[in-house]
């Protein structure tokens with residue numbers, strides 16, 4: 001199976017005997033479906049997934065009764081217990097710290113903690129991440145610029161408290177402010193993105209059903225709800241931590257909206273009056289344009305009659321040919337040195 005696997009999964013495959021007979025919890029940046037294969041080695045496998053794209057792919061694959069699969073921002077079953085945690089290092093260090101903090105309370109005393117990831121993703125800092133949990137970590141294997149690091153849990157981890165991981169900031173909107181709440185690793189966790197700022201400065205008047213696609217911490221949706229309290233707001237993202245951040249952002253401002261997971265337009269019902277987005281062009285550590293290109297192509301099918309799409313993107317991204325093909329009209333309604341704001345109808 002190796003040829004289809006990421007370098008990290010290949011490293012895990014050749015070390016899979018480490019997981020034999022264990023009740024294994026797997027989380028973090030799952031680049032492929034290799035985690036499912038560990039069902040054949042471990043006594044049971046639980047995959048805690050914060051990425052809806054991977055969750056859907058795992059869900060669609062055949063599995064055995066000794067597999068449980070969850071998509072959320074924190075584990076729901078806090079009574080479950082595991083002998084080993086395998087964390088596939090996510091892009092943001094703070095997200096690794098968050099996942100260790102929320103998952104280690106599910107481990108039995110003396111459990112194995114495994115961290116795997118690419119050098120460019122920071123796996124060489126694994127000893128620092130693990131220092132809170134064990135007495136010294138060791139590198140078990142490395143290949144193809146990836147490493148697998150281990151330590152044994154030697155202390156009872158502190159009870160997880162989600163509130164301690166939420167950061168807050170306020171952004172001025174007209175004569176007031178909107179409060180933003182963000183969990184680790186979520187886009188715009190500390191400040192308003194320049195592209196989103198350009199979009200918000202030039203948004204036309206809105207009405208009806210408004211979708212903030214790839215909502216992150218809910219910045220765009222919350223500012224728009226502040227300006228146009230009568231809109232029917234919907235926010236979606238692929239990342240469970242982003243969804244929880246958006247829920248908290250809306251609540252912090254006394255706003256209402258439907259917040260739900262969607263892999264681009266996968267879970268979006270037709271009939272949107274305004275599709276508003278600062279779309280992604282990364283997946284994990286890699287640049288990836290295809291999801292946004294496919295979203296542009298499919299977007300007209302989700303719009304109501306007369307519906308519009310407002311999309312902000314780095315000026316170097318080549319979305320116009322896709323807009324040209326998918327929409328009757330499109331134009332750049334604002335731009336600066338780095339970003340362009342497109343309106344398509």
Ligand SMILES: C[S@@+](CC[C@H](N)C(=O)[O-])C[C@H]1O[C@@H](n2cnc3c(N)ncnc32)[C@H](O)[C@@H]1O
Pocket residue numbers: 053186187188193196213214215216217218219220236237238239242262263264265278279280281291
């Ligand atoms: C450039 S950020 C914009 C975040 C937020 N709207 C803002 O302005 O701060 C793009 C967002 O898209 C999300 N995303 C990435 N891939 C996605 C996908 N396939 N479907 C939906 N959202 C996705 C990311 O998690 C991230 O929150």
